[in-house]
Amino acid sequence: MTPTDLNLKRLAPSADADRSARAASDRLAAAAVDRDLLDVAVARVASPIGELLVAVTPRGLAYVAFEDEDRDELLARLARELSPRILEHAAAADDVRRQLDEYFEGERTRFALRLDRRLIHGIARDVLTATAKVPFGRTTTYGELAGKIGHPKAARAVGNALGSNPIPIVVPCHRVLRAGGALGGYAGGVSRKERLLRLEGVLAG
Amino acid sequence: MSLARAGASRDRVPVPPFGAFLEANRAAVYRFLTVAVGPGDADDCFQETFLSALRAYPRLTDGAKLDRWILTIASRKAIDHHRAGGRRAVPVDEVPEPGDALASSAPPEPVDAQDPLWAAVRSLPPRQRVAVVHRHVLDRPYDEIAELMGSSEATARANVYQGTKRLRELMA
Numbered sequence: 353m354t355p356t357d358l359n360l361k362r363l364a365p366s367a368d369a370d371r372s373a374r375a376a377s378d379r380l381a382a383a384a385v386d387r388d389l390l391d392v393a394v395a396r397v398a399s400p401i402g403e404l405l406v407a408v409t410p411r412g413l414a415y416v417a418f419e420d421e422d423r424d425e426l427l428a429r430l431a432r433e434l435s436p437r438i439l440e441h442a443a444a445a446d447d448v449r450r451q452l453d454e455y456f457e458g459e460r461t462r463f464a465l466r467l468d469r470r471l472i473h474g475i476a477r478d479v480l481t482a483t484a485k486v487p488f489g490r491t492t493t494y495g496e497l498a499g500k501i502g503h504p505k506a507a508r509a510v511g512n513a514l515g516s517n518p519i520p521i522v523v524p525c526h527r528v529l530r531a532g533g534a535l536g537g538y539a540g541g542v543s544r545k546e547r548l549l550r551l552e553g554v555l556a557g
Numbered sequence: 558m559s560l561a562r563a564g565a566s567r568d569r570v571p572v573p574p575f576g577a578f579l580e581a582n583r584a585a586v587y588r589f590l591t592v593a594v595g596p597g598d599a600d601d602c603f604q605e606t607f608l609s610a611l612r613a614y615p616r617l618t619d620g621a622k623l624d625r626w627i628l629t630i631a632s633r634k635a636i637d638h639h640r641a642g643g644r645r646a647v648p649v650d651e652v653p654e655p656g657d658a659l660a661s662s663a664p665p666e667p668v669d670a671q672d673p674l675w676a677a678v679r680s681l682p683p684r685q686r687v688a689v690v691h692r693h694v695l696d697r698p699y700d701e702i703a704e705l706m707g708s709s710e711a712t713a714r715a716n717v718y719q720g721t722k723r724l725r726e727l728m729a
Contacts, residue, residue, distance in 0.1 A: 358724055360693040363674060364591040366584065373587035376603045377579055383604055389611045394576070424577075431574040437614055438574040 381441035391435035393444030394427070400456050401544045404521075408444045409434060412466030415518045418540040433471060452521070458551065461488035463522045475506070476513035483514065486527045489552045493531045515539050521548065570620035575611060578620075582627045583607075585695060589628065592678060593635040593690045602638055606631045628695075629705045632687050639683035677727040684708075685720035692717045 384390040392414070397404040405423060407415035407430055414434065417426055430438055447465065454460035472480055478501040486492050494507040494514075503509070514525040520540055526548040530536040538545035549555045573581075586606060590599040609630050617623075678686060684706065691697040691705060703713040 358674070358693070358721070358728060360592055360674070360678070360690065362669075363672065363678070364588040364694060366588065369588040369591060370584045372591075372599070373583035373603070376587065376600055377583055377607075380579070380604055380607050383608060384611055387608065389608065391615075427574040427577065428571070431572065435615060436572050436574055436617075437611055439576045439579070 381439040382443065384437075384439060385441065385444065389437060390439055390441065390444075391437040392430055392439075393441035394430075394438060395440065395442045395445030395449070397445060397449045397452055399452060401540070401547050404452070406445050406448050407434075407438075408448060409468045409470075411468035411470070413448055413519060413522060414468035414471055416520050416522060418520075418544065420541070434468075455521070456551065465522060467519060467522070471518040472516075474513075475501075475503075475509055476516055478502075479510050479513035480517055480519075480523050480525070483517075483525050483528060484523050486524055488524075489554060491527045491529050491549070491554055493529055494536065495531050497528060511537065524548075527552075527554075569618065572614070572617045572620040573623075575614055578610075578623055578627075579607060582624055585624070586627055586631050588694055589631055589690055590635060592694050593631075593687050594638050595675075595679065598638060598642075602631070602634045606634050609634070625701065625705060628691070628697075629707075632691070632705050635687050636683045639686075674724075674728065677724050680727065681720050681723060685716045685723070688713055688716035689720035689724070693721070 381390060381393065385393070388410075391409060393408045395406055395408070397406055402419040404419070405415075405417040405421070405426070406413060407417075415426070415430065417423070427438060451460060451463050451465060455463070469477070469480075479497060482497055482500045483492075494510045495504070498504050498506045498510045501510075510528075514528055515537060517523055517525045517539065520526070526538060526545045528536065535542055535545055535549075546555060550557060572578075583603075587599060587603055590602045590606070594602050606627065610627055678689075681689065688702055688706060691702045692699075697705070699710050699713050699717070702717065703710040706713060706716075708716075
């Protein structure tokens with residue numbers, strides 16, 4: 353059908369198209385932001401506890417993921433619960449990135465970021481609002497937090513709510529420990545919780 | 558479009574995050590546009606194509622056959638581009654031949670700008686050019702080309718046939 357001299361594929365070799373398409377995709381996100389067409393921007397943030405993936409919407413920071421979280425699954429969830437208009441866009445997270453950098457360098461003790469709380473449901477709303485008030489370098493317990501939100505017997509429910517925290521580090525669920533001082537659980541793994549508490553001077557060393 | 562029809566006979570596929578959709582389709586769209594509008598304008602058309610898709614994206618209810626959907630949009634952009642190109646052509650001393658409007662916006666540094674095949678492709682009428690690219694660059698079947706271009710299958714075959722024939726004459 354197509355003799356060699358009519359081989360149109362040679363006008364657009366796949367490797368070239370791949371490269372150009374990737375570069376064009378990067379510019380697309382910025383154009384989408386200019387036109388208010390991007391509902392969720394995701395970006396990578398390097399950190400001492402592994403690369404983080406953050407999701408930012410026009411309302412604010414909606415999600416902070418640790419690197420072992422399944423990214424396809426996460427993006428599918430964001431598409432379902434927020435909007436499928438999701439693109440990777442590093443610039444959208446510049447403010448988040450800068451504040452996280454400062455936090456990890458020990459130069460920032462509170463975040464000044466707008467939060468998008470649409471991924472926080474039910475009792476977790478109260479739990480995480482109370483958690484956000486625990487200052488840098490201080491800790492509380494599951495039981496205390498339960499008391500604060502008016503359900504003193506719901507320590508277990510509080511633990512579950514903290515485990516579902518979509519905005520860890522910034523909403524400092526790592527500052528909630530078990531009564532008696534045991535670290536308790538952490539969605540990002542207990543070793544990360546330990547790292548953060550050490551950074552904040554709660555744990556020695 | 559036939560998306561809705563296809564959706565009725567089976568379970569709906571969830572609409573993927575736009576980033577995943579972009580990643581899965583961008584290379585094919587870029588290849589298509591490179592030959593369909595030329596390397597110099599492929600980038601602009603690429604942006605317009607995916608911005609249109611992004612605009613419509615929240616209204617999608619089925620994630621199946623999105624590769625066809627994006628190529629439909631790209632086909633329209635390519636054809637519109639040729640029409641618009643004709644309208645906003647800058648005045649020149651020599652009147653260009655019909656269908657030669659793109660010769661002025663020559664590709665910056667394509668694979669081989671001197672390849673005579675470029676000039677031959679540029680000389681095709683827009684719908685023939687688009688149909689030929691779907692067929693010979695992306696290897697799409699005729700029924701799909703018809704769907705992508707909103708024409709009958711017979712018209713799609715005729716466009717590919719006429720375009721290929723003309724290319725062969727020009728390259729002979």
